Amino acid sequence: MLEIRSISKTFNAGTPNELRALQNVSLTVEDRSFVVIIGTNGSGKSTLLNAVAGCFSLDAGAIFLAGKDVTGWPEHRRGRLIGRVFQNPFTGTAANMTIAENLALAAHRGKRHGLDWLLSKNLVSQFRDRVRALNMKLDDRLKDPIGSLSGGQRQALTLLMATWLRPELLLLDEHTAALDPKSADRIITVTEAIVRRDQLTTMMVTHSMQQAASLGDRLIMMHRGRIVHDFRGAEKKRLRADDLLARFEEVRRAELLDESAAEMLRRAYV
Amino acid sequence: MSLLLGALTLGLIYSLIALGVYISFRIFAFPDITADGSSTLGAALAAMLLVHGINPAAATMVGFGGGFLAGAFTGTLATKFKINGLLAGILVMTGLYSVNLHIMGRSNLSVLGSSTLTTYAERAGTALVHHASLSVLGWEITALEASLLVGSFLVTALVGCVMYIFFQTDIGTAMRATGDNPEMIRALAVNDQNMIILGLAISNGLVALGGALIVQYQGFADIQMGIGVIVWGLASVIIGEALVGTRQLGLSITGAVMGSVLFRLLVAIALRLGLNPNDLKLVTAGFVFLALITPGLLKKLNRSRTGSAHA
Numbered sequence: 001m002l003e004i005r006s007i008s009k010t011f012n013a014g015t016p017n018e019l020r021a022l023q024n025v026s027l028t029v030e031d032r033s034f035v036v037i038i039g040t041n042g043s044g045k046s047t048l049l050n051a052v053a054g055c056f057s058l059d060a061g062a063i064f065l066a067g068k069d070v071t072g073w074p075e076h077r078r079g080r081l082i083g084r085v086f087q088n089p090f091t092g093t094a095a096n097m098t099i100a101e102n103l104a105l106a107a108h109r110g111k112r113h114g115l116d117w118l119l120s121k122n123l124v125s126q127f128r129d130r131v132r133a134l135n136m137k138l139d140d141r142l143k144d145p146i147g148s149l150s151g152g153q154r155q156a157l158t159l160l161m162a163t164w165l166r167p168e169l170l171l172l173d174e175h176t177a178a179l180d181p182k183s184a185d186r187i188i189t190v191t192e193a194i195v196r197r198d199q200l201t202t203m204m205v206t207h208s209m210q211q212a213a214s215l216g217d218r219l220i221m222m223h224r225g226r227i228v229h230d231f232r233g234a235e236k237k238r239l240r241a242d243d244l245l246a247r248f249e250e251v252r253r254a255e256l257l258d259e260s261a262a263e264m265l266r267r268a269y270v
Numbered sequence: 271m272s273l274l275l276g277a278l279t280l281g282l283i284y285s286l287i288a289l290g291v292y293i294s295f296r297i298f299a300f301p302d303i304t305a306d307g308s309s310t311l312g313a314a315l316a317a318m319l320l321v322h323g324i325n326p327a328a329a330t331m332v333g334f335g336g337g338f339l340a341g342a343f344t345g346t347l348a349t350k351f352k353i354n355g356l357l358a359g360i361l362v363m364t365g366l367y368s369v370n371l372h373i374m375g376r377s378n379l380s381v382l383g384s385s386t387l388t389t390y391a392e393r394a395g396t397a398l399v400h401h402a403s404l405s406v407l408g409w410e411i412t413a414l415e416a417s418l419l420v421g422s423f424l425v426t427a428l429v430g431c432v433m434y435i436f437f438q439t440d441i442g443t444a445m446r447a448t449g450d451n452p453e454m455i456r457a458l459a460v461n462d463q464n465m466i467i468l469g470l471a472i473s474n475g476l477v478a479l480g481g482a483l484i485v486q487y488q489g490f491a492d493i494q495m496g497i498g499v500i501v502w503g504l505a506s507v508i509i510g511e512a513l514v515g516t517r518q519l520g521l522s523i524t525g526a527v528m529g530s531v532l533f534r535l536l537v538a539i540a541l542r543l544g545l546n547p548n549d550l551k552l553v554t555a556g557f558v559f560l561a562l563i564t565p566g567l568l569k570k571l572n573r574s575r576t577g578s579a580h581a
Contacts, residue, residue, distance in 0.1 A: 053457070074461075075456045075457070076455075076456045076459055076460055076461045076462065077459070077461075078459075079456060079457050079458055079459030079460070080459045082457075083457075084457045086453075090451075091451070091453050091454060092454055092457070093451070093454060094446070094447040094450035094451045094454055094455070095450060095451070096446075096450050097443070097446060097447060097450060101443055101446075101447075102447075104443065105443060105444060105447055105455070105458050105460075106458055108440060108444075108458075109458045109459045110459045113440045113441040113444050113460065114439070114440055114441060115436075115439045115440065115441060116439060116440045117438065117439055117440075118438060118439055118440050118442075118443045119438070161458070162457075
């Protein structure tokens with residue numbers, strides 16, 4: 001279970017570029033729940049994921065994962081509990097190393113690094129089976145450097161790496177945004193299959209209303225560093241892409257209202 | 271002939287430095303200037319211990335250990351204290367100058383009177399061939415020259431093999447991944463800072479090992495001897511990449527050794543042809559500069575050629 005307790009983060013505090021990316025955000029994600037996060041640009045949805053992953057220190061608040069207070073844990077320590085797939089296919093894999101070497105590092109996630117030979121025969125045959133199951137014609141290319149693969153292939157492998165050892169939490173940060181539509185569909189299929197098979201607790205940020213409506217059992221909408229909507233259960237199931245667009249429009253209108261109201265008040269009192 | 275043998279032997283010894291530079295520059299993409307100081311550190315430690323009659327093998331290993339610590343220090347400055355990598359190396363290198371002077375007690379130290387790995391090799395060589403000299407393909411070479419060449423080859427081959435195995439172990443692969451993509455390796459629960467510290471330690475350990483062996487080859491340690499080794503090492507790595515490419519770890523390691531030997535041969539030939547030794551460093555720096563910009567220039571040239579073909 002993931003528990004986010006009123007966390008805040010402001011980037012470039014005290015400068016003209018000040019960005020209040022997260023404002024007192026609280027969220028509890030139950031075990032085996034699949035949460036989809038959508039939001040306007042700069043709403044803090046990726047920042048929320050990065051806060052959980054430990055990419056920066058928080059200004060306030062605390063994060064608990066699997067019963068442990070991970071607030072002060074550095075990124076690599078949280079990596080023992082968290083599997084991640086990034087927006088950029090280049091981020092999740094080491095381009096100059098082979099497919100097998102990348103997978104082997106993932107298979108050793110969180111274990112002590114010693115002087116054992118990394119690529120055992122047994123491990124390589126496991127890799128071949130799992131890579132074959134991806135249906136991407138990669139099973140004969142285990143010795144090729146990952147840099148020679150397409151973005152979709154790299155994301156599929158990153159997904160495999162992130163979930164090779166069952167993580168307490170899987171973070172997917174717009175992991176299909178940089179792909180062509182066909183590869184994106186393929187990755188979503190693979191994602192669904194893995195999450196369902198391993199019953200993973202998952203948080204997924206997306207730009208695609210289609211994905212947001214069809215995936216997951218809970219949907220969170222963020223705006224300006226806050227959670228503005230939280231749909232779950234039957235309500236989430238009923239949601240369609242059009243409903244979500246309508247909600248976005250609502251948020252936008254409410255904001256216009258806010259600004260004109262503020263202007264009115266300024267005129268009246270200043 | 272002895273010029274050729276000398277260049278080969280020196281090239282093999284310097285290839286240890288090239289391998290160290292390969293680790294920092296190529297595996298970690300870390301411009302580590304510590305090498306200039308740590309090579310002298312290895313030399314100073316070995317010379318001081320040899321003069322005091324310590325076993326040469328032990329003295330050489332202490333030299334390695336000194337470089338290892340110096341590299342770990344640079345790594346710590348660069349990661350835990352977030353000092354720019356280049357500057358961290360400069361700080362440690364500068365500090366080491368004083369440390370090395372203290373170790374040696376003066377600016378140069380001769381080990382000619384002590385028993386060293388060179389005297390060991392000479393004894394072993396003479397015992398094996400029973401002559402003070404032997405002839406190879408009609409050339410007369412001394413047992414000393416031959417045994418030094420064989421000895422340095424054995425040491426280099428051993429270090430190269432150990433390196434090849436190490437970088438395919440669990441921890442060695444994590445190190446290569448750290449240099450390739452630190453973000454990814456953090457997500458896979460590896461402490462990338464510790465990997466960099468350990469990697470620079472190994473790199474500088476090898477550089478210092480090279481320094482310790484050079485002392486025993488040339489018979490003295492000098493406070494200035496480390497100046498420019500980083501550029502020599504880089505030149506060797508670049509020549510090696512031109513010879514065998516960069517696709518495989520084993521090839522890269524072999525390439526760095528071959529590059530170092532070839533580089534020493536070129537230097538020996540250039541000096542024989544009358545190159546002023548004072549100009550050696552300038553010429554080397556110029557060579558590395560050209561080697562660094564040539565791939566980019568070639569690409570540009572190709573692009574403009576295909577571009578005009580399309581037009």
